[in-house]
Amino acid sequence: MHPKPPAIRRQFVATSAGPLHLASAGEGFPVLLLHQTPRSWDEFRDVLPLLGQRYRALALDTAGFGDSCRPALHEHSIERWAQLAVEVMDQLEIGKAAVVGHHTGAVTAMEIAAAAPDRVAALVLSSCPFNDAARRTAHAGKRTIDDVPVREDGGHLQELWQRRQPYYPAGDTDLLSRFIVDAIKAGPMASHGHVVVRNYLMEERIGLVRAPTLVLRAGRDPHAAPYGERIAQAIAGSRLQTLEEGMVPMPDQMPEQFAQAVMTFLQRVC
Template identity: 30%
Template sequence: MLIARAFIDVANPDGSIRRVHYRRAGSGPPLLLVHQSPRSSAEFVPLIGRWAAHFTVIAPDTPGFGLSAPLPLARPECEDYADAMVALLDALGLPQVAAYGFHSGAIILVTAAKRHPHRFAALACGGYAVWTEAEKAEFGAAYTPDFLPLPYGEHLPWLWGRVQEQSWFFPWYRPGNANRLPMATLDPAQAQPIVMDCLAAGNSFSLGYAAVLRANRDVPPPGAPSPPVLISAYDGDPLKAHIARLGDVPANWRIAPVATPAELEAEALAWLLAHPAPLAEPRAPDVGEGFVAVSAGGFEGLIHWRGTGDLWLHGPGSALTAAPAGTLALDLPGHGLSDPWADAPAELAPWVEVVMAALAALGAAPALVAGEGWSAVLASAVASRLGVAAANVALPPGDRDAWRARGIPDLAPDWAGTHLLKAWRMLRAETCFAPWFHASPATARAFDPAQLAPERLAVRHLALMRASAARPLLHACLDAADAAEKI
C-alpha cells in the first residue's frame, strides 16, 4: 500500500504560519495518529499500513519533530502541543476524528480531548503517564538536557549512547540493576531510526520531552464532557505502572492493561472501530512542496520536490535543502526526504529515468537544468533528454579513481555509533579541502568560516546520513563522465 506524504500550512495562535508534514493512507472514518517523542510519524508506518484498511489515517509529525516546524515558543507546554493538533485538524478541514497516541502522543491527545472534547470521537492510548511532583522535578532536571550541535561533533556520541542505553535502563541517566528494562540491545538497526529522528528534531527533542514531563494529569473531572477513552499498556512498558495512578476516571473510559504490544494494538483497534468519527475528506494542501509517486528506472516510491522554475539537482550525499531560491528542486531517490532505493544502480540511465518521470508527474518543463558537484553529469543527461540547456558547472577536482574509492565513505550504522562522527568529520574536511579526502596545502579551498558553524554543519550532516544511495549515484556520475570523455 502506498502511504502518501504531504505538507500543509497551519496557523499558530500568534497568526504566524507553521508547516506540518504528515502521512496519509486508506479510506473511511478519519483517524489521527500521534507519535511519541522524540520520534516522528515514520514510527507508525507499519501501523498505518494495517489500520488503513479501516480508516483514513492521518499521521502528522508533531511540532518540531520529524519534518514539522516547531511552535514559535521558547518554552512550549503540553497544552500548546495539544492545541497544535486541533489547529492541524482545522487546516485539514476535519471537524472530528478518532485518535490513537503512544506515550507522549497519548499525553498530548488526552490534554487535547480535555480542552476540545467535541473534536474527538474517541481516543486510544498506548501508555499514559501520571507523574509525581518528585518525578517531575527529577526528570525536568535530568531527562531532557538541551541537544545542540557542537563544532567537532561531540554531541553525536552522546546522542548515540543516550538512545542506546534508554533500551537498557529507565530512566536512561540512572543506570543500575533496579532500573533495567527487558528490551536491552546493542542492535544499531533499533537505535538508528531514533537517532535520526533526534537529529531532525534538534533542540525540539528537549522541548517536546520537557513539555510532556511537566504535564498534569488531565483526566476530566466527574461530569465534564469527554470522548470515550481507552488507556492500555503492556508488560515491560515503564508506563504500565502508571495505570494504578490514574484514580477515578469518567464512566466512558476503559482501563485495559495487557501483556504484549500485539494485544495493545488489538485492544486499540477494537476500541476505535467501536467509536468511529463521522466520514470527512481531508482538505488537499497546496504549498509548493510535496511528494510525487514515481515508478521508473527500477525505482518505485515517493520523490520529494520543492519550488518551481529551472531544475536543480543536488550532489551525491546532499539534498534539496541546498537548492538556490527560485528553482524546482528534487531529492533524488535514497536522498533527503525521498524514499530509499534498494539496490540503487551505479549506472546513470536509471537515474535519468527517475528524474524524467518526476518531472512528468509534476507537469514541469524546466528551461535549464543545473547539478551540484558530480550531479552536473546527471543534469547534463537530463537536459539532453529535455532538449534544453544544462548549466555550465565545473566538475569537482581530483582523480576519479580516488573519488570512487573514497568520495563517499561507508556510513552504515555500527553498534558504537562511529558512523555519525565519520560523517561529521567528512563535512568539516569537505568545507576546507577539495577533494575533501586529500587534506593538504595544495588542496586547501577558500571558504567562509560561517560554513563551519555547528548549526549549518548539522543540516548537511542530516542530509548525508539520510543519503543511503549516495555511493551508487556518485559512481554512476563518475562512470558517465569517463564514458563521455572517450567518445
Template identity: 30%
Template sequence: MRITRHYLTVKGRRVHYRRCGEGPPVLLVHQSPRSSREYEAVMRQWGRQFTCLAPDSPGFGQSDPFSFRAPTTEDYADAVLDFAKAVGLSGIAAYGFHSGGIFLMNAMRRHPERFVALAVGGYPCFRPEELADVGEAYLPSFKPMPYGEHLVWAWNRLLEQSWYFPWYMPDDRRRMSLAHADPMAVQDMVMDLLAAGDAYRDGYRAALTAVYDVPAAGSDVPPALIASYAGDPMTAHIARFPPLPDGWEAAEQPTRDAHFAVCADFLSHHPAPAADLAEDRHRGFIAVQAGRFDGLIHWRGQGDVLHLHGPGCSLDLLSEDGVMIDLPGHGLSDPWPGEPPTDWAAWQVVIDAAAAHLGAKAVSHEALPCGEAVLLFPDLTPDRYGHHLVTAWANVRASHVFAPHYAVNIAHARPIDPAAMAPERLAAEHLALIRAGTAAQALHLARQAGGIA
C-alpha cells in the first residue's frame, strides 16, 4: 500500500506529513527523536481500514521548527491541534507513542471537544526519584563537529537505548529485554536524529517535563486506550495509574504487533468524521511511473528549467532558483526498486516524466565531480558499529580540499572555501550522501555512460 507525502503551511510554518489508506481518518503522532517515517509499517497495515495521517512534529523530519526557544508540552500539543484543523479534520481520532502520546494526552485534556478517541502507547507516570534520570543528562547537545565526532555519539546513543533505560546508565538493574544490535533499525533512528539536529532536545524536554495529564476519574472526556507491550520501559507505569475516566482502559500486550492490533481495534470502534484533506501546491511529491521506477519524486519551485543535482546530492544543496527535483534514491525521493540502474536511459525517462508534470521545457545538470565513481562513492551500507557514517563524513570533508577527494596530494589540491568547511554545511552534504547510498555511484556511472558531464 502506497504512502504519499505532502506539505502543508500551518500558521506560517511548513509541516510535512505522510498519508496512507482509506476510511475514517486517524492521526498518528511520532515519538522523539523520530519522524512520521517510524509509522510507515503501521500505516501500510492500518491503511486497510483508516486514512492514516502522520505529521512530522515541529523541528523533526521535514517540518519547520518553532520560531521560539524552549517549546513546552502545550506548544507541541497545540501544533498537533493546529495541523488537524488545517488539514481538514473536524474530529480527531489519534494514536501517539511515548512523546507523541504525551502531546496528544495534553491536547485532549485541554480540548476534549476536539477529539473522538485516543490511543496511546507507553504513557509515563514517573515517580519523583525517576525524574532525575530523564532530566538534562538525558538531553546532551547535538551539533555537527568538524571531524564527525557527533556521529559516533549518535550511533552508540541510539544503539544502546535498547540495552538499558535511561540510555546513559549502563547498569544491570536497568537492562531491557528487547536489546539488539540491528544496524538497519539504528540507521532509521540516526537518520531522523540527523534531520532534527539539536532540535531533538526540544521534543524530548517538552515530553519529559510534562505533568501527568491523564484526566481524573469522572471527567467528561472521549474514550481512550492507554496500552503498552512487554519490554517497553513504560509498561511498568500502567500499574501506577490512578482511577481512569469512564470509557478509558489501560492494558499491556505481549508483543509490539499485538499492541498495534489492539489500538487499531479500539480506534475502529470510534471512527472520526471523513475529511477533505489539504496540502500545499508550491512544493511536494509527485507520483512518477516511468520505466523501472514507480514512486514519489520530491520537488519544489517553478520555472521553465528543471535543475538537477549531482550524484550523492539533493535539491536542498542547489543554489539555483526555479524548479528542481530529487532524483530517484536521492534526497526525499523514493529509491529505485532493486539495484539502481547504471544506464542513462533509465534515469532519463524519470526526468522526462517529472519535467512534463512540472511544466519544465529544459533541463540543467549540476557538474559531475571528477574521479572514478567506485572511489568517489564507496559502499555506505550501515554496519554494526556505524563506520559508514564516519566514512561518509571524511569523504565529504576531503572533497572540499582535494579533487577528487580520494587523491590526497598537492597535485590534486583545490582552493579551500572556509564557508564550505563549516560543520553545518558539511552536515547537510553528509546527510544527502547517506540518503543516496548506492544510487550516488549508479547515477555517476549512468551520466558518464550517457555523456552527461
C-alpha cells in the first residue's frame, strides 16, 4: 500500500515587495520550486505531494504572478525575483535549500545560486534558456509568445490558447486551461515576464554557480531543449538529463517523471 501523499498547505509570506503566495507539502529538507512565465505554483500542483513524501517542497508564486503581490512592471528583474525568493527563505527560517526552477524559474534559480551560493545546496535547472547578448539582440523589440492584446469579444483568449497549443500535448485541454487561468491572472506580466528573462545578463552570472547542478532538458521543448548542453557546459560539474517526451509544461505534463528526476538527483548530492 502506498503512503498517503501529504496535504498541500497555502500561506502568504511578507517580503519587501509585499506578500508572496506559497504552497507547500511535506517535511524535511526544503526544496524551493520556481515556475515559468506566466504560470504560478499550480505548475507544480501535482509535483508537490510527490516531492513532499521525502522533502519539504515549497512552490512560490513569483511577484506579479498567481496570488502574489503585483509590483509595477518596471520593478521586475531576475535579480529582484531572486532577492525576494531569498527573503521568503529568511522569513521561513530556511538557511539552505535545493532550488528547482522551470523555464523563467530556472533563470531565477540560477541567479539565486550565483548571488547567494551559501543558500543553495543543490540546483535543478529545468528547460533553462541560455540568454546572452546575441539572444537579447535577436529578440529585442519582438512580440513575446504571450503578448496578446485584450479584445472586447474575448478573442484574445482563443488567440492565446492557439499560440500555446503547439507546445502542449495534443488534446490535453486540462493543461491548457490551467495555463489560461494563470495567464489571465498575470495580466500584463504574462508577456512582460518573458521580457524580464530577455533582459537578464546570464553570460555574466552563470559562471558564478557553484552548487551541484542538474540541467533537466525537455526533449520536445523547442524553446529550451537546444540550450541544454550549453547550460551544462557552462556550469562546472553539472549533469545533463533529458526527459525525451517532455514539452513546455513538463512539470505538470509529467509530474511523476519530473519529481523522480529531481529526487534521484537530490539523493545523490544532498
